[in-house]
């Protein structure tokens with residue numbers, strides 16, 4: 521169950537309207553690394569999680585992400601509204617009136633190119649900053665904590681970076697304060713997911729099947745130029761925890777057995793048998809393909825008959 525608390529998690533203030541920056545903030549509203557995607561990722565993981573502490577943490581964070589969706593939504597609304605002294609804005613609700621009257625010329629080009637202003641009015645729509653609609657494809661839950669927690673850590677890292685970039689471009693001191701709070705919570709969530717992953721015994725590799733031991737600790741030197749060591753191998757082996765062994769490139773499989781495929785375009789020597797091709801690839805009969813008219817449906821309406829007559833005249 522979710523409860524509605526009328527307060528925001530953190531105070532959102534905006535100094536002045538800025539539709540251009542509002543459009544950028546949509547990235548964290550309906551974008552792939554945004555707050556809705558984060559909430560849906562952790563809800564879908566938490567609902568299916570049988571480990572009570574982990575389930576609790578996932579659902580707490582998912583709920584918090586919805587609070588962040590609310591906050592970034594309020595930032596966007598604040599950036600769209602608030603044009604001083606614009607009567608039409610009071611009626612229309614937003615900055616739309618001002619730039620229709622030519623008072624915010626600097627934003628006109630952006631606004632006319634943005635469905636945010638036209639279709640969303642003064643409220644945010646579930647799109648990213650380029651207007652691409654939010655999609656469940658952003659949610660990469662796979663239903664295994666060892667894979668999902670790693671993905672969660674990466675998702676929080678990406679969200680932190682996006683907030684960082686928004687803060688860099690943010691000209692609004694008050695909005696920057698709220699964005700900094702949101703960025704900070706991404707750091708906190710990342711540490712929570714890291715702790716949850718570390719709390720799982722034998723947390724590597726993900727999944728249940730044991731890997732083939734012949735290949736688990738081998739580093740294939742695919743970029744070899746004849747040298748006996750490579751910088752890449754030195755890098756991955758520097759911690760000494762996994763004990764990789766350097767190996768020549770591995771080509772241990774047989775060459776693929778190529779199927780005997782007929783050419784897709786008929787040659788002059790062997791013209792394409794259309795009937796055979798149709799039988800092999802389609803349920804459509806050759807008769808239908810060759811352009812016969814579909815059978816007219818039986819009709820008792822006199823209007824239909826007159827329409828049919830008028831068609832024949834043409």
Ligand SMILES: [Fe+2]
Nearest residue numbers: 558705706709
């Ligand atoms: Fe987060």
